[in-house]
Amino acid sequence: MKTSLHGLHRKLLIGAAALAALAPAWADKKAETDKALVERGRYLVQIAGCNDCHTAGYAERGGKVPEKDWLTGDAVGWRGPFGTTYPVNLRLYVEKMTEADWLKRVQTFETRPPMPWFNVRAMAERDQRALYHYLKAAGPAGKPAPAFLPPDKAPPQPYFQFPS
Ligand code: HEC
Structure with missing residues (x-):
């Protein structure tokens, strides 16, 4: 009995040592994945138009807005x-969100116009994750966008007018 327990203990120790040896490789792989996701997110916010509305002046200036100001609403x-x-400040929006919170939100949300929520919902989950990783890597910046105004409240200038 004593010997077999001893043997088991030895096996566990060997197992733990093997895991410890693997850990750095696993950590490297994770850092690499995160980096790839951040890059993918950066690409997506440019080609999927998120910057056009969520970054002040982006569309008007042909995308010439420093990246540190991207997606601040x-x-x-x-x-x-x-x-x-008002296009929300996405950098602050994700500040207290876990990746799971973000995925749940963007897979089920339906906002008011002109936010193309249907496009974000149609994205592959990997791309939805990439957006989150990009926003998290960029970090919080700027201030929150103004709050939504109901139809009977006149907004201050300037604003875009939809045909009604
Ligand atoms: C045409 C302008 C426009 C574009 C393009 C756009 N957004 Fe938005 N977005 C808005 C507006 C306006 C709101 C606020 C909607 C509201 O108040 O209901 C918003 C809200 C949001 C919200 C918050 C939703 C909520 O209520 O929780 C998220 C998240 C978001 N946008 C992500 C994105 C992403 C990601 C992209 C790029 C794929 C994108 N948006 C592209 C205008 C836009």
Whole structure:
């Protein structure tokens, strides 16, 4: 009995040592995956148009906005029969979100116009994750965008007017 327990103990020790030896390789692989996801996210926010609305001046200046200011939201509202909406500051939006929170939100949300929630929901989960990793890597910046205004409230200038 004593010997077999001893043997088991030895096996466990060997197992633990093997795991410890593997750990750095696993950590490297994870860092690499995260880096790839961040890069993918960076690419997506450019080609999927997130910057066009969520980065002040981006569309008007042909994308010439420093990356440190990307996705910090916009105070120019979008007014229509639905009220006036403001592109949220996504850098602050994800600040307290886990990846699971983000995925749950973007896989089920339905916002007011002109946010193309249907495009984000149609993305592959890997791409939705990439957006999250990009936003997290960029870190919090800027201030929150103005709050939504109901249809009977006139927004301050400037704002975009939707045909009603
Ligand atoms: C045409 C402008 C426009 C584009 C393009 C756009 N957004 Fe938005 N987004 C908005 C507006 C406006 C809101 C606020 C909507 C509201 O108040 O209901 C918003 C809200 C959001 C929200 C918060 C939703 C919530 O209520 O929890 C997320 C997340 C978001 N956008 C992500 C993205 C991502 C990711 C992209 C790029 C794929 C993107 N948006 C592209 C305008 C835009």
